[in-house]
Amino acid sequence: PAHLDLDDLETRARSALPAEVFDYYAGGADAEVTLGEAPQAWRSWRLRPRVLRGVDHADLTTTLLGTPAATPVGVAPWAYQGMAHPDGELATARAAAGAGALLTVSTSATHTVEEVASASAGAPAWFQLYRQHSPVHTDDLARRAGAAGYRALVLTVDLPVLGRRRRDLRNDFALPAGLRMANQPAPGGAPAEPGPPWTAADIGRFADLSGLPVVVKGVLRGDDALACVRAGASAVWVSTHGGRQVDLVVPSAHALPEVVDAVLGEPGPDGADVEVYVDGGVRSGTDALVALALGARAVFVGRPTVWGLATGGAAGVRAVLDGLSAELAHAMLLCGVASPADAGPDLLVRSGWLPR
Amino acid sequence: PAHLDLDDLETRARSALPAEVFDYYAGGADAEVTLGEAPQAWRSWRLRPRVLRGVDHADLTTTLLGTPAATPVGVAPWAYQGMAHPDGELATARAAAGAGALLTVSTSATHTVEEVASASAGAPAWFQLYRQHSPVHTDDLARRAGAAGYRALVLTVDLPVLGRRRRDLRNDFALPAGLRMANQPAPGGAPAEPGPPWTAADIGRFADLSGLPVVVKGVLRGDDALACVRAGASAVWVSTHGGRQVDLVVPSAHALPEVVDAVLGEPGPDGADVEVYVDGGVRSGTDALVALALGARAVFVGRPTVWGLATGGAAGVRAVLDGLSAELAHAMLLCGVASPADAGPDLLVRSGWLPR
Amino acid sequence: PAHLDLDDLETRARSALPAEVFDYYAGGADAEVTLGEAPQAWRSWRLRPRVLRGVDHADLTTTLLGTPAATPVGVAPWAYQGMAHPDGELATARAAAGAGALLTVSTSATHTVEEVASASAGAPAWFQLYRQHSPVHTDDLARRAGAAGYRALVLTVDLPVLGRRRRDLRNDFALPAGLRMANQPAPGGAPAEPGPPWTAADIGRFADLSGLPVVVKGVLRGDDALACVRAGASAVWVSTHGGRQVDLVVPSAHALPEVVDAVLGEPGPDGADVEVYVDGGVRSGTDALVALALGARAVFVGRPTVWGLATGGAAGVRAVLDGLSAELAHAMLLCGVASPADAGPDLLVRSGWLPR
Amino acid sequence: PAHLDLDDLETRARSALPAEVFDYYAGGADAEVTLGEAPQAWRSWRLRPRVLRGVDHADLTTTLLGTPAATPVGVAPWAYQGMAHPDGELATARAAAGAGALLTVSTSATHTVEEVASASAGAPAWFQLYRQHSPVHTDDLARRAGAAGYRALVLTVDLPVLGRRRRDLRNDFALPAGLRMANQPAPGGAPAEPGPPWTAADIGRFADLSGLPVVVKGVLRGDDALACVRAGASAVWVSTHGGRQVDLVVPSAHALPEVVDAVLGEPGPDGADVEVYVDGGVRSGTDALVALALGARAVFVGRPTVWGLATGGAAGVRAVLDGLSAELAHAMLLCGVASPADAGPDLLVRSGWLPR
Numbered sequence A, B, C, D: 001p002a003h004l005d006l007d008d009l010e011t012r013a014r015s016a017l018p019a020e021v022f023d024y025y026a027g028g029a030d031a032e033v034t035l036g037e038a039p040q041a042w043r044s045w046r047l048r049p050r051v052l053r054g055v056d057h058a059d060l061t062t063t064l065l066g067t068p069a070a071t072p073v074g075v076a077p078w079a080y081q082g083m084a085h086p087d088g089e090l091a092t093a094r095a096a097a098g099a100g101a102l103l104t105v106s107t108s109a110t111h112t113v114e115e116v117a118s119a120s121a122g123a124p125a126w127f128q129l130y131r132q133h134s135p136v137h138t139d140d141l142a143r144r145a146g147a148a149g150y151r152a153l154v155l156t157v158d159l160p161v162l163g164r165r166r167r168d169l170r171n172d173f174a175l176p177a178g179l180r181m182a183n184q185p186a187p188g189g190a191p192a193e194p195g196p197p198w199t200a201a202d203i204g205r206f207a208d209l210s211g212l213p214v215v216v217k218g219v220l221r222g223d224d225a226l227a228c229v230r231a232g233a234s235a236v237w238v239s240t241h242g243g244r245q246v247d248l249v250v251p252s253a254h255a256l257p258e259v260v261d262a263v264l265g266e267p268g269p270d271g272a273d274v275e276v277y278v279d280g281g282v283r284s285g286t287d288a289l290v291a292l293a294l295g296a297r298a299v300f301v302g303r304p305t306v307w308g309l310a311t312g313g314a315a316g317v318r319a320v321l322d323g324l325s326a327e328l329a330h331a332m333l334l335c336g337v338a339s340p341a342d343a344g345p346d347l348l349v350r351s352g353w354l355p356r
């Protein structure tokens, strides 16, 4: 396949989109320290390739909460995809299905829960939920996600309020007038007052409502991860929300080992081992390989798929997903790693680390 | 409230003030290494946000030496405010009172002890004392501060002599001719020879003279902090004097943990726990949150209020104080921290730190 | 001898060569992080010169697998030298012989196994082998190397597939049409399908086939190094393949201590101690001295000899080799080191390291 | 006194001197990494000022090998001062005497041993010796130094051969034709072949020859320092020779603690404690204070006095020495340090160090 050049893709997306839309997608909270650190943080390690292990081919297939996927690289949920391309979430869903990559669909989508599900055409997808609407409406979305065939519910817990995004404040950014908020309550209904803050108890409640396993997204601490698992989560997803919430938080790459450590071997509600995912600044096959070596079962990408969608619709997203998976397979082969499960901490040394 | 942009505010202050006055306010000692490091040093840590803790709102109210304050962000004492705005300290006092923020008034003020006290109109304020005048005059200021209703006396101990400030030397800077030195001894009185160097014994002496609790400002070591407490201090204030005294000293952010550690749980003269404050380079809500997490009970800001006063008088200072408090409350909420007392070291990891 | 200036030499090589040929030689994999880090990594240590040890002269002579060499600085195998100079590998061979430096000849040479051997005119040389042709052809090359008088076989194990080299992809680089692939199977023969992936077992097999000691090149881990030795290797060669394979691997300089540690004192197949070599970013006498102090018996250089060949043919390579050896001897003398064997870890402290 | 601005002074010296003479003075070995790191290395620590210790005044007076000095800041030996100013070493000697600073005179002087001694007019000075002439001549210089009233002999041991200084190579630098080599053997005498390399045994020999205590200059390791002391040295002088010998050696600031540690409390030949000095990149009072806190009894400066001499003759050197001493006294006072002996490791934390 053609060679993936994400820097170039980002540049093209910048030209393709209105400046303030690009800024909305690209920006982060406050001084954007966390945003900038995310990709660098993956480079806190260096790879220790294995040689002469008889590895001739890297097999990327895996399962995520029991669902098979062709690659451990998935699509993170991101909002308002209709601003990037008329087909919005439908295009992304088709691309993910084509690539065999797991799709996560945001509540803040420009197509409904059900529309995106049917664009996925049976390919596995997860639905992401916020606490931003009234409890009644949110509960309803959870039920609809279960009914629509999603395979898991992703609770995003790092957004009790929106982060302060300087670019949007400077641009005085507002969503385009006609943008369809497909999963919002019908106008004229009950006021969209969110309910009491979520606690760990909501995890089991949403699992019951939806009949789906629950993934908790936005966890950066081992103690929180363990609390989620004890409260019924099937997986935790390490994330800084793309650096868009609090600035100066620990980068996902540095939080990941602590979270893995805390929940390693803990059983989920169905008895299977809890899984850990991660996102934030994953931009290459070696970044993904570092994440797997640190114990992530999957990595998710946000902005790379934004650039893909903005520049090429479904094909653009597909090229990003295929390109990253190809890079990962290549890096695995060159490191003597036969499969995601074969990756482990022996592959890594701290960058700048010197043995004695 | 409007979004606080301190970089922009500083730029505007630079235009508003004569260059050498700006330099006097902005500058530091020698090569200004300490000055430049101060804000960076707060970023030696990264935040570990807590999730799902049921925190819906951050309450900033606190008490400082028993006096209630609406926010743990206070105003550091800084000299000659009349150069920044005709209303000088009176404007700052009104702003602090309005914001519910604790005010510290410098001896080197352009309004008298009593004038500033009455501008504070009952809002809590502290008075800061130097050893730069004759002992008789200094003792008198201490007594007047007690009588004028200040709630504490702040002894600044990091100024046995003035630091060498290169900008002022290059600019051949002198205070403007007409500037009112409101707390100086009347001309023609006794020569302003300072007495013997202060020692820890002066702490109790000033407490007695003023009838006020004593805060020792300019402490950067645990052993010194403990000695102050043993000698009767009610609080210690970690500070490099805004990088204006010795260059290349440890930044406040790095000295704070050692000081907290040394006096943690030590009782002050009235039996209550000793308090620790900090200033230097605090420029955002996350900086302030880091300080609280490290054990500071309050953070003080100097130059941000200089820029506020120079560009907008009382309203300018008020906007800075409100803006920083709003940022702090926002960061606390996003980190699951309900109140200043709820912040602790679990919120922090060293920046660049990698668990094993 | 004239003063060696490698920066200048590289600049001249850039002018002398077609841009895409220069890029082929100079480039590395992906983002070229590993490429750029290689020379910096040698500077992870600082030298601790010894004084008053009575050292008046540094003697560079050494033996490599029993073969005498005038210097521990050897020539790394690199491909397609005919693109750099019409005499290609023959010029390099003459230069190495003249300098008394060990030569390693790549399979991907533009002169045959035997032609280069005879240009070496009895000076010791090693032959490097890849798993890129059919097993039959590769076995044949191994036998021919033994017959042609090479002193060792170097198995390059870090190239199960080619790295992704962005410069070549961007330049759409292809080898020049007429370039002679001297060691390739005759056209029209069996298809060049490589066999099963190499494992440690191939080490002994190639030793038997060629009757030569085997050096395993491209090892970056202690466990791999030990496995090679246990499988019959006489030496391991720490290398990232000039940063051309996987990007973001540990730099050779940082992998070297771990490899030395793992095989130190292990006997090779002939009972003599196993040897460790290293290449990657060695650009000065002090870099080489650091490598020796860390336990390398020899250091090899790639690109510096590329620039030498491209700008001055045999004489150009010779100047590079003599210049680096002169620098090494000079640094050794100034550090009180009499011979390569006299270099040890006491010569080094970690850069930025501070004793307590 | 006027404010010392070394950056400005260096700039003025650059204009005052022929470019290649400036380069000779300013330059270092090879890539000049060590040269550039020297001043930075002092900033590997931050100061921890003491407060309320009753320190009102810093007294710089000290003794060096029993000789009183008004300041612990001395003049390092540097060659060919006649290129910087017609009065050369005589001017420097007068400046040092005026400042009460210890002077070290290089063998490579443009005035004789005796001429400089008499310019010192009874102020204490040391004479520095190289192994660059015939043993007979060197022994004679040692005897003459003793006879001329120098108080110690400084053996420079880091120059078995000259370092490779790229600037001089590029400039094809040669000493100006008429430059007087005042301490060289008379032309027509015995050839200037140096004898066998110096060993520790030469320390006692030179002490006997000259009747003077011996200081060994150019030591960067604890083991070497101890060997020198055991062989009869009265002091060791930590130095990289201004970064002019081997590049990439440990900076003096980082070697100093190890040397202090190794010889701390060791008695010298006269029973008094051995002393440790340091030079290299000392450019401010805080640099000097760090050195004292790390255990140096004196710091020496080279290039700052070059710039002083080149721009202002004796007065220029005097201003540098007075300026640095004033800065040191100021920093000491602000740190609560009453005298050089009062400085200790409690004044320092590693820069970037974070307590837990």
Ligand SMILES: Cc1cc2nc3c(=O)[nH]c(=O)nc-3n(C[C@H](O)[C@H](O)[C@H](O)COP(=O)(O)O)c2cc1C
Pocket (backbone or CB within 6 Å): A024, A025, A026, A038, A076, A077, A078, A079, A106, A107, A108, A128, A156, A217, A239, A240, A241, A242, A243, A279, A280, A281, A282, A300, A301, A302, A303, A304
């Ligand atoms: C424009 C944008 C919108 C996002 N919207 C959501 C969202 O609706 N729900 C959610 O859980 N995360 C959202 N995220 C966060 C992503 O799921 C993901 O955590 C982040 O983008 C990963 O970092 P990356 O962009 O560096 O790959 C959004 C991110 C971006 C960039």
Ligand SMILES: Cc1cc2nc3c(=O)[nH]c(=O)nc-3n(C[C@H](O)[C@H](O)[C@H](O)COP(=O)(O)O)c2cc1C
Pocket (backbone or CB within 6 Å): B024, B025, B026, B038, B076, B077, B078, B079, B106, B107, B108, B128, B156, B217, B239, B240, B241, B242, B243, B279, B280, B281, B282, B300, B301, B302, B303, B304
């Ligand atoms: C212009 C200026 C004048 C100051 N004057 C005083 C003073 O009179 N008394 C005092 O204790 N501290 C004084 N300080 C130090 C401040 O109280 C405070 O420690 C410092 O400004 C905090 O750092 P920041 O400016 O980075 O917030 C002054 C600081 C500045 C910038």
Ligand SMILES: Cc1cc2nc3c(=O)[nH]c(=O)nc-3n(C[C@H](O)[C@H](O)[C@H](O)COP(=O)(O)O)c2cc1C
Pocket (backbone or CB within 6 Å): C024, C025, C026, C038, C076, C077, C078, C079, C106, C107, C108, C128, C156, C217, C239, C240, C241, C242, C243, C279, C280, C281, C282, C300, C301, C302, C303, C304
């Ligand atoms: C242009 C080029 C071609 C190379 N070809 C080979 C090769 O054919 N076989 C091999 O084992 N290594 C090859 N290498 C790797 C070198 O042997 C060596 O590991 C590397 O160049 C050392 O790093 P340096 O160039 O920084 O000195 C090649 C390197 C370069 C730069």
Ligand SMILES: Cc1cc2nc3c(=O)[nH]c(=O)nc-3n(C[C@H](O)[C@H](O)[C@H](O)COP(=O)(O)O)c2cc1C
Pocket (backbone or CB within 6 Å): D024, D025, D026, D038, D076, D077, D078, D079, D106, D107, D108, D128, D156, D217, D239, D240, D241, D242, D243, D279, D280, D281, D282, D300, D301, D302, D303, D304
């Ligand atoms: C131009 C120059 C000439 C020097 N000549 C001598 C010398 O003759 N003998 C000697 O022991 N050191 C010599 N040195 C080294 C100095 O004594 C001293 O170690 C060094 O200059 C200290 O570093 P600084 O220049 O950064 O202060 C020389 C240094 C310079 C810069």
